[in-house]
Amino acid sequence: MKTADVVVVGGSAAGVTAAITARRHYPGKSVLLVRKETQVLIPCGIPYICGTVGSPDKNLIPDGVLEKEQVELLVAEATAIDRERKRLITTSGEVGYDRLIVATGSHPVTPLIPGVEMDGVFTILKDVDYLRRMQVLLKTARDIVVVGGGFIGIEFADEIRKTGEKTITIVEIAPHCLSLSYDEEFCVEAEQVLQSNGIRILNATKVAGFVGDGHVTGVKLSNGETLKADVVILGTGSKASAELGKAAGLRIGATGAIDVDRTMRTSDKHIFACGDCAEKVSFFGGGHSTLKLASIATLEARIAGANIFGITRENPGTVGVWSTALGDFALGTAGLTETMAKACGYDAVAATVEGPNRHPAGMPGGAKTKVKLVFESNSCVLLGGQVRGNAVAGEIINTISACVQKRMTADDIATFQMGTHPALTASPIAYPLVNAAELAINKMRFSSPAC
Ligand SMILES: Cc1cc2nc3c(=O)[nH]c(=O)nc-3n(C[C@H](O)[C@H](O)[C@H](O)COP(=O)(O)OP(=O)(O)OC[C@H]3O[C@@H](n4cnc5c(N)ncnc54)[C@H](O)[C@@H]3O)c2cc1C
Structure with missing residues (x-):
């Protein structure tokens, strides 16, 4: 043994x-x-x-x-x-x-939808053989329906469209794709990128069933429409x-x-x-x-x-930080969005800034970067943030996550010491995290002595 x-x-x-x-x-x-x-x-x-x-x-x-x-x-x-x-x-x-x-x-969770057991309907199983078969079917498929517009669903849709002439539709039950993790303005930007890549998005739409004769041929929607489908991918949670x-x-x-x-x-x-x-x-x-x-x-x-042999660390709880990318367009989120913070009962104040991530803006690799920070107005403590930009967004959101985890205030962020370089970062004069914090302080100034 x-x-x-x-x-x-x-x-x-x-x-x-x-x-x-x-x-x-x-x-x-x-x-x-x-x-x-x-x-x-x-x-x-x-x-x-x-x-x-x-x-x-x-x-x-x-x-x-x-x-x-x-x-x-x-x-x-x-x-x-x-x-x-x-x-x-x-x-x-x-x-x-x-x-x-x-x-x-x-x-993966398989939703209880009539016809879900049909061939050609795939969950996201972490299994090499299963995914190899999905890939074989995708190669010849013309019409693909992705159920669920979370980050996994949108990443699948955008990757599949890179493989050739296909009709790809995302069906999302919520009012917007990504709405569980981003405020509406960020969701809309991501949807615009997907649509400009030729992907159709049906928000606020429910799947009523899958049709076909053993192999899926269509997806019936609750609005009565039926979408043609050779392959269906279910990005519906785990x-x-x-x-x-x-x-x-x-x-x-x-x-x-x-x-x-x-x-x-x-x-x-x-x-x-x-x-x-x-x-x-x-x-x-x-x-x-x-x-x-x-x-x-x-x-x-x-x-x-x-x-395992002596306690040295404790879990502070899940902040929830992740990013996603559609080509050069990247989004990151950490902690609570403004919508989530308000729904949780926080007196949330948000500030958004947008500017170049290089200085001068024309330096190679530059892109407009949007940063939104959400604070609790009484304590001025950071609750969360969202970023839109190019690949750099993935690291900016990690910085924001660290600020959330350390419960930094707007003043801490406005005065933090960042390293900058023309080819690598935004200008130190207009550093987005600092500017968003300063903007939020201005909004909170009259409501909180902590700011
Ligand atoms: C398509 C997709 C994209 C994702 N993208 C991101 C992302 O960009 N960023 C992010 O932060 N998260 C992402 N996630 C989520 C992330 O992948 C999971 O949170 C992560 O994989 C969890 O890791 P885990 O080890 O707990 O579980 P799993 O990855 O599920 O691994 C479990 C392991 O346990 C093994 N196992 C289970 N039961 C047994 C058994 N009885 N005996 C032996 N072995 C067993 C399995 O075979 C497997 O090796 C994504 C998930 C998916 C599906």
Whole structure:
């Protein structure tokens, strides 16, 4: 029987990061990672297999990462946890552990829509063979319908259109694509880019059913229209894969994920959980959060991996930071949007600025960058931000996320010391984060002594 001081179940963002973190923090301990698939996809790269990357085989997490960190790998499915004997039961036999980290991730939600089981209707399963087949069908498909206008749906739509003459339609039930994470003005800009790329968007529209004779040929909408479809892609959310933990009697949280405390420990003190399979609380107010992101998974994994033999880190809750790109057009969001902040009950004040991200503006790589910051008006603390620009937006939003996590005030941001360079950043005189903070201070000046 195999044994290891630390056994990790799951070979993706959370599992790999937890194993590496455990190795770094406890170099004397043996670390074994168990995962069920021979090849693990980079989940965030999946939409790009349709276009830019070219195939699932070019979108894999290299096993070299584990070898380099001396993490032993066992390719097997974990079928049960025997907590009494501290054994993980797998399809390749039992594995003894001192500490176990469960990082079994999530699986797509299949909406209960008539005809959803038909051939040609795909969820976003993180499985190489499944995605290879989807790619084969996409190559010859003419009419493609993407259900769900979240970031995964829009990325799929934009990548597929790069592969040739196709009619692509996004059907979104909300008033706008991306509206769960961006204020309306940013959603509208993203929709304009998609539309200018020839993608049709049907907002505020519900799918009533899929039609076809075994293979899908159309999508019936609640407004009576039927769209032609050779392939349908469902970008309709995901659910925690908590079955292994649940069957072992670990406590399950309100959203159906494995319950953990702020140290990422489950209801069994020898078992930790992290990533999409673990229950989350929001950074804002501590309520339940259903966000599932690689940024959250790896943060939790760094906490779990460090804490297994002694608590050194705690989870402050999910801020929710991510970005997306449609060619040169990029969007980033962190924390609460203005709409979300108001809906949560905050007295939110927002300020938006727009300007070049180089100085002078004509320097290569320049693009107009829009930054919106949202503050709580009484404390002047930053609640969130959104960015639109070129590739730089991806790093600007990470800076904003750090400011949110450190609960910086508008004054902290207006006076932070940033490095600038004509070829790399906006001008120090008109730095967007600073300007947005100053603008917000002006709006809050009369309502809060903190500003
Ligand atoms: C198409 C797509 C695009 C995305 N883009 C982004 C993005 O741009 N930015 C971002 O922050 N997030 C993105 N996400 C979300 C992000 O990918 C997930 O939050 C992240 O993958 C979670 O990592 P995880 O390790 O917890 O779970 P998963 O990635 O689901 O991995 C779970 C692992 O556990 C293994 N496993 C499960 N059960 C068992 C078992 N019983 N025995 C053995 N092994 C098992 C699985 O096989 C897998 O290796 C995207 C997700 C998708 C689907």
